[in-house]
Every structure is written in C-alpha cells, then in structure tokens.
Amino acid sequence: MAYTTIDDSGLFFNTILYTGDGTTKTISGVGFQPDMVWGKGRNSVSSHSVIDAVRGVTKSIFPDTDAVEDTNATSYLTGFTADGYTVNSASNFNVNTRTQVNWNWKANGAGALNEVGSINSTVSVNTTAGFSIVKWTGNVTSGATVGHGLGTTPKMIIVKNLDSTQYWCVYHEDVGNTKALYLNVNDAQATSTAFWNDTSPTTSVFSLGSNNNTNGSGEDLIAYCFAEVAGYSKFGSYDGNNNADGNFIYTGMKPSFIIIKRYSSTDDWVMFDNKREGYNANNDILRANTDAAEGNSSDLDILSNGFKLRSTWTSINTNSGYIYMAFGQPIISNSGVCATAR
Numbered sequence: 338m339a340y341t342t343i344d345d346s347g348l349f350f351n352t353i354l355y356t357g358d359g360t361t362k363t364i365s366g367v368g369f370q371p372d373m374v375w376g377k378g379r380n381s382v383s384s385h386s387v388i389d390a391v392r393g394v395t396k397s398i399f400p401d402t403d404a405v406e407d408t409n410a411t412s413y414l415t416g417f418t419a420d421g422y423t424v425n426s427a428s429n430f431n432v433n434t435r436t437q438v439n440w441n442w443k444a445n446g447a448g449a450l451n452e453v454g455s456i457n458s459t460v461s462v463n464t465t466a467g468f469s470i471v472k473w474t475g476n477v478t479s480g481a482t483v484g485h486g487l488g489t490t491p492k493m494i495i496v497k498n499l500d501s502t503q504y505w506c507v508y509h510e511d512v513g514n515t516k517a518l519y520l521n522v523n524d525a526q527a528t529s530t531a532f533w534n535d536t537s538p539t540t541s542v543f544s545l546g547s548n549n550n551t552n553g554s555g556e557d558l559i560a561y562c563f564a565e566v567a568g569y570s571k572f573g574s575y576d577g578n579n580n581a582d583g584n585f586i587y588t589g590m591k592p593s594f595i596i597i598k599r600y601s602s603t604d605d606w607v608m609f610d611n612k613r614e615g616y617n618a619n620n621d622i623l624r625a626n627t628d629a630a631e632g633n634s635s636d637l638d639i640l641s642n643g644f645k646l647r648s649t650w651t652s653i654n655t656n657s658g659y660i661y662m663a664f665g666q667p668i669i670s671n672s673g674v675c676a677t678a679r
Contacts, residue, residue: 342465342566342567342568343465343466343566343568343569343667346569346590346593346664346665346666346667347369347666348368348369349369349442349443349463349466349468349569350440350441350443350466350569350593350594350664351366351367351368351369351440351441351593352438352439352440352441352593352594352610352611352612352613353366353367353421353438353439353441353612354379354436354437354438354613355436355437356434356435356436356437357430357432357433357434357435357436357437358431358433358434359426359431359432359433360431361423361424361426362423362424362431363418363421363422363423363424364421364423364431365418365420365421366420366421367421367422367439367441368420369420369441369443370417370418370419370420370443371390371417371421371422371441371442371443372389372417372442372443372444372445372446372461372463373387373388373389373441373442373444373470373561374387374388374389374414374422374439374440374441375387375400375439375440375441376388376429376430376437376438376439376440377437377438377623378429378432378435378436378437378630379435379436379437379438379613379623379630379631380435380630380631381432381435381630382628382629382630383429383432383435383628383630384399384401384402384628385399385400385401385628386398386399386429386430387399387400388413388414389444389461389470389561390417390444390446390448391444391447391448391459391470391471392406392472392499392559393447394413394414394416394417395408395409395410395413395414396408396413397409397412397429398497398499398559399521400505400521400625400626401521401625401626401627401628402521403502403503403504403505403521404502405499405500405502406497406499406500406557411427412427412428412429413428413429414428414430415428436631438610438613438623438631440594440610442466442468443463443466443468444461444462444463444468444469444470445461445462445463446461447459447461448460448461448462449461451471451484451485451486453486453541453542454481454482454483454484454541454542455478455480455481455482455483456474456475456476456481456482456483456545458471458472458473458483458484459471459473460484460485460486462485462486462487464486464487465566466569466570467487467489467564467565467566467569467570468487468562468563468564469485469486469487469561469562470559470560470561470562471484471485471559471561471562472557472558472559472560473557473558473560474556474557475545475551475552475553475554475555475557476552476554476555477549477552477553478547478552479530479531479534479546479547480534480536480544480545480546481534481544481545481552482542482543482544482545483542483543483545484541484542485538485542485543485560485562487540487562487564488540488541489540489564490537490538490539490540490564491508491538491543491562491563491564492510492563492564492565492572493507493509493510493562493563493572493662494507494508494538494560494561494563495507495520495560495561496508496550496551496559496560497558497559498550498551498553498556498557498558499556499559500553500556500557501549501553501556503550503553504519504521504522504550505519505520505521505550506518506519506520506532506548506550506551507520508532508533508538508543509572509574509660509662510537510572511572511573511574511660512526512574512600512660514533514534514535514536514537515528515529515530515532515533515535516528516529517529517532517533517550517551518660519626520606520625520626521625522626523603523604523606523626524603525599525600525601525602525603526600529546529548530546531546531547531548532545532546532550532551533546533551534546538562543560543562563662567589568589568590568667568668569590569664569665569666569667570590570662570663570664570665571588571589571661571662571663572660572661572662572663573586573588573660573661573663574600574659574661575658575659575661576656576657576658576659577599577646577653577655577656577657577658577659578646578654578656579649579655579656580649580654581647581648581649582647583637583646583647583648583649583653583654584645584654585640585643585644585645585646586643586644586645586646586661587643588642588643588644588663588665589643589668590642590643590663590665590666590667590668591611591639591640591641591642591665591666591667591668592609592611592639592643592644592663592665593610593611593664593665593666594608594609594611594663594664595608595609595610595637595639595644595661595662595663596608596661596662596663597652597653597659597660598659598660598661599651599652599653599655599657599658599659600658600660601657601658604651604652605624605625605626605627605652606624606625606626607622607623607624607625607652608624609621609622609634609639609644611639613631617639618635618637618638618647620634620635620636620637620638621633621634622634622636635647636648636652636653636654637653641668642668644663
C-alpha cells in the first residue's frame with residue numbers, strides 16, 4: 338500500500354546545523370543540491386537570509402526586513418554542490434564561532450520560462466514535493482496572473498518585491514484570498530483586494546492585485562509557492578485554547594520544520610525544527626520576523642503524526658486563530674518505515 342508519494346523526505350527538505358569558522362569551505366550534509374536556502378545565525382543577533390537558484394547564490398533577501406535584494410559576491414554563498422554549498426571566509430553563512438541553522442528545499446535548478454498567465458515568469462518547480470520558485474516583473478495591473486508550474490493548487494505563497502522596500506506578503510489558504518500576512522513583521526492579517534485581487538490560486542496560476550508588495554510596476558518579484566503533499570507537507574490552521582494542555586494538531590506526518598503565526602492578532606512568526614535541540618520538550622525557537630538570537634522553548638512537542646501544544650504562550654496557544662506550515666517525514670513510508678515521536 339502506498340501511504341505517500343514521497344518515501345524519503347530528506348531528498349526534498351532538510352535542516353542542517355554547523356558552527357562557522359570564517360574560512361573558505363564546503364557546507365555538506367544537505368542530502369541533495371538545494372535550490373532554496375533559508376539561513377539564520379542561532380547564537381547571534383543577525384538577519385535571516387534567503388538564497389535561491391533562480392536569483393543566484395550572490396543574491397539574498399531578508400525575511401525579517403522589508404529591504405531590497407542585496408547582491409554581494411562574498412557575503413552569501415559561492416556555489417551549490419550536490420550535497421550543499423560553498424562559502425568563503427567573508428560569508429554571513431560562515432561567521433567565526435556563529436552557530437548556524439539552514440533550512441533547505443529542492444526545486445529544479447535555475448528555472449525555465451513559463452508563459453502561463455498574463456505575465457511571463459521564470460519557474461523552478463519540483464512537482465513531486467509541491468514546491469516552486471517563481472520570478473516575474475510586476476505590471477501593477479489588478480487581475481494579472483502568474484504561472485507557478487505546480488500542476489496543483491498552492492496552499493501557501495510567500496512573495497517579496499526585490500527592487501523596493503516592500504513588506505513580504507504571504508497568502509495562506511486558511512486566511513483567504515482577501516487578506517495577506519506580512520512575514521517581516523508581527524502584524525495581524527491585512528485585508529485588501531490589492532494583494533491577490535480577491536482571487537484564489539488555481540492549479541496553474543496565482544492572481545495579483547495592484548499592490549506594490551506583490552505587483553510593483555516594472556519591479557522584479559520572487560514567490561515561493563507550496564502545494565500540499567500527503568505525508569510530507571501540511572499548510573493548515575487551528576484554534577488555540579489558552580491551556581497548558583493544548584490541542585494536538587494532526588499533520589499526517591512527523592514534522593521536521595514548523596512555522597506558526599497567530600493571524601487574527603499581533604504576534605511573531607515562530608519557527609521550530611527537529612534539529613534544535615532535537616528532543617521533546619526542548620524545541621528551541623527562532624522568529625522569522627526578527628533578527629533575535631535563538632531562544633529556549635518547551636512550548637510544543639513534535640510527535641510522529643503532528644505536534645502538541647504545551648503552553649499558553651500567545652504565539653502558539655491563546656484563544657485565537659493560528660496558521661502553520663510544516664514539512665516532515667511520512668508516518669509510514671512506502672518501504673514500511675514507521676515514524677516515531679521524539
């Protein structure tokens with residue numbers, strides 16, 4: 338019996354940890370050649386940094402700020418390898434004594450022309466893993482559409498204008514097409530037809546309004562599009578109960594990476610994974626919208642089929658609504674391997 342289309346999730350998503358030493362070196366252990374790398378210094382106040390294969394290894398954008406894309410041949414990566422990436426001595430990904438976490442996704446290299454939709458785009462897509470990287474030039478036209486290449490409807494889309502200081506805009510199916518969340522701040526959901534033209538994505542395109550965050554005239558934009566794959570990824574929502582014995586959130590997989598956002602009120606985007614510290618109840622936190630160092634946490638347990646809320650911390654479990662994105666490994670793989678709680 339096939340339980341999931343993905344038998345080995347480590348071929349498509351992986352978290353790696355290391356300590357920088359300020360030398361030219363190869364960072365390995367990813368398990369595949371990554372096409373999107375989201376990195377953060379754990380023990381320091383330092384911005385998040387996102388590199389992808391469509392824009393190239395010398396270009397970074399920063400989830401905790403509204404800053405434009407930065408191009409620097411020495412500050413980020415110098416190349417992708419079959420199992421990771423190379424960095425030099427000046428890289429922000431390799432600062433001496435800085436502990437580093439990098440979350441890595443597999444798409445399909447530098448991408449290709451996609452002429453689906455009213456705006457042509459460059460798309461790097463991995464249909465098996467439900468992930469695509471999409472780059473296009475905005476035209477500020479309400480109702481413009483951009484092809485995402487997934488062949489199925491994305492549940493979550495994260496967009497950044499590369500050329501001007503605009504907020505990161507997030508579409509999540511459970512928040513809806515009339516609203517957006519801003520990744521770089523802790524704001525509640527915002528409502529405007531100018532984000533997505535009040536139109537949900539389809540199996541081929543997503544829609545844009547006239548907002549500069551998502552469709553600035555003549556400006557380059559990047560989107561990270563995620564479709565749900567059973568046993569590998571889940572993009573859902575839940576209601577908190579403000580109880581230390583919080584709800585169990587079923588994901589249908591053992592989560593390896595989780596981001597949670599309280600969408601109806603002000604609160605941070607909190608990030609957990611299965612490597613920091615790597616056992617229940619110690620699942621340390623970072624916040625996507627701040628440059629703060631890693632904090633200690635015992636607020637949730639990562640289980641074999643979801644996660645369990647263990648505190649009344651408002652970022653994950655007050656009487657409010659929350660959205661989440663999660664990636665992980667199958668409860669039972671096609672080869673019969675069973676996931677276990679930690």
